[in-house]
Amino acid sequence: MIPIKQRPAALSTVTALSMIALTACSGTATDGMGGDSGEFEPAARVSMIVPFAAGGGSDLAGRAIAEGLEDPTGSTVTVQNLVGGSGAVGYSQFLADTGNPNVLLASETALMTLPTVQDVEFDYEDFTPIMKVGEDFNIVVAAPDAPYETCKEVVDAATENEDLTAATSGATGPDHIAWSLIEDQFDISLDRVTFESTAEVTAALVGGHVDVAATNPGEVVGQIESGDIKPLCALAPERYDYPELADIPTGKEQGIDVTFAQWRGFIAPGGISESARQYWIDAAKQYAKSPAYDEYIESNMLQPQSLFGDEFASYLDDYNDDVESVLG
Template sequence: MNASPAPPDDWTPRGSVSALVAFAPGGGSDRSARVVAESLNDLDAGFDVNVENREGGSGAVGWATFMSEQGNGNALLIAETALNTLPLLYDVPFTYRDFTPLTMFAQDSRMVVAAQDAPYDTCEELVEAGAQDPVTIGSSGRTGADSLVNAEFEKNGGQFSVVPYGSTGEVLTALMGDQIEVAPASAASAKPYVESGDFKALCTLTADRYDDPVLGDVPTAREQGLDAEVTVWRGVLAPDGIAEVQRDYWISAVREAMDSETYRDYIEDDLLIPADLEGEEFEEYLHEYDEEMKEVFR
């Protein structure tokens, strides 16, 4: 079988480019994928990025599917922390090392909300309640950001009965319907419910409080005496086996896209921390993050 010819030194993508996200529409991963796609398409560089949702198995279905794109320079993967954590807990045919890191474009965290009549007002009280009787908590997937909240709280002595959902939107809908008792969520997703008075915020899992008129008064878990903090990466990766010229092209294109108003509005509206790690720096970050996650889930 003849090997495919190497792409030319002036390679550029043409036509349709897939941007796979391994979670359902409506969640944080889907939102980030659509921002990346829109920002890249606004470059008007001769290609059209289309988001494809391949949810299932807490990301496993989508990421396993993406492995078949090996060597394809016209395929992108918009991924997040669960790409590190899923292979630590489940027997899946990939790790983050099976893909090509391009750019980490944002960091995210979580906050925890409950119904207004919940018997706890802080995460410290929540953990104390869980130590007496397991609390039902929602989770967008079993190994993503929400699962890190659960792991952090269990390290502090709480116990939780986890109900998995396909997206943060589904988790918050379940809390609204009294199907669960508490919900971890992104700040942007939880903010409208806190602002409307439907939910009360128990704490954030950030290093510092949010710089936000609605959420700025919500204390961090550390302020409440819990040794708990959650940092989530969001980034763009490519298939394994792409040529260096293809990797370099996409790193440059994403860098240019991150200078757009669409990207800046996304960071501000979603209360994210901007990030800009490219290529080998992003790869090294993933190695270090993986070691941290091994400690969390050991």
């Protein structure tokens, strides 16, 4: 469960016309397509869709997972960035791969937020949960010459109706939710500026085009260490243990009663066979025991909260309820 406070329920399904089209491209029980007629073996080349631009947290996760799956599977897992619509383009293409177990997707919070706020043909239940890799808590950062030293000073400025711009990576991402929770707590409104990736957010922040941003620490720790940006607070239950982040106070220490974790993981298309689903779960469990997994978690400063298959599906049910309570 993520630490947000309320909850309702999830929504859309694929149209009948879409299902006809998807059936035509979903494949058969041969050539690694994972039908019910036998044990599944993946193709020599497997695709990992990343629905966001190269360089951001989703891209880093997708590439790390893809590389980590190559050893237990013997397949080459190739990353494909499909950018647009705050992730909707990549997820929509993935929906068209229903039934094809040789395509995976590096997933995160957009799996729930997109169907909540946009008119898309999918929701999280249209796909097959394989592995939750870990959790990522936002930190709020500013340019080094910004007049803010704490998150509370940002809130105070917004309360006084200062013209304050807050960058978000995607219109529905975890930073968007974090800002919404802060706005709700203090009855303020921030001027949001939306970018397609955290890399673009960081560039805008360093260039002085926006005032503040809420982002994942692994994506900006280099800029924090170099002094190109400064941290204001961590929207986490407690301070990070990582030495590079240990001195950053939590929002709660500053009176900001908001914590929010983005999960990262990967999913398979809907409509795959049980043997294919179990194959990817077993491969994911092998990846979770590897040095490659530890390296990804530590280098990106995540919390190693892994879940697989049905347990991951239950987590997604709760997470979707929480997201809808904020955005629905």
